[in-house]
Amino acid sequence: MKLIGSLTSPYVRKVRIVLAEKKLDYELILDDPWGPATQLAAHNPLGKVPCLIMDESGSLFDSRVIVEYLDTLSPVGRLIPPPGRERLEVKRWEAVADGIMDAAAAAYIETHRRPADKTDPQWVERQMAKIHAALDYMNTQLGEQTYCVGVNLCLADIAVGTALGYVDLRFPNLGWRAKHTQLDRLAEKLNTRPSFANTRPPEA
Structure with a gap:
């Protein structure tokens, strides 16, 4: 492949x-x-x-x-549960995490790829509001759980960890960790895994 x-x-x-x-x-x-x-x-x-x-x-x-x-290609470390409630939970986490990445990418493109005189501050503010709301939601949903869904790493954790890493990359001064301590705990744990460490963006 x-x-x-x-x-x-x-x-x-x-x-x-x-x-x-x-x-x-x-x-x-x-x-x-x-x-x-x-x-x-x-x-x-x-x-x-x-x-x-x-x-x-x-x-x-x-x-x-x-x-x-x-x-589906390997039985090693299944990341997505079979159809049912748990699978829906995983996909919900992925949807929120992807939404953070969508909003962060949109805000970054607006502020870094468009001429300054054509940038729409209200558009950027709207995207950043989505990020903050999603972070609040995920932090509350995670609570004291070890992982997002169940007791093992799954796609939900990968999606969330990737989204948090992208926020750090594009908006390093956002300071989300102080308010979202549960997400910070999860991010620190995920970042020690080789799969995360070896794919860290070069600017991070």
């Missing part, structure tokens, strides 16, 4: 962490979706990372689709 992506994309990192936890071999192909030489269009009509190229079955895109497929 080949994974097309960038080192700073949180969605790519989520997939890379799953690949590491599942002990699956792959080749990482670095690509800048914003650059003129991007090769994504040949594999993903949306021109977005991550994109997983499979040996015989074409390509998959969208991190949520990719990680669900990857979890």
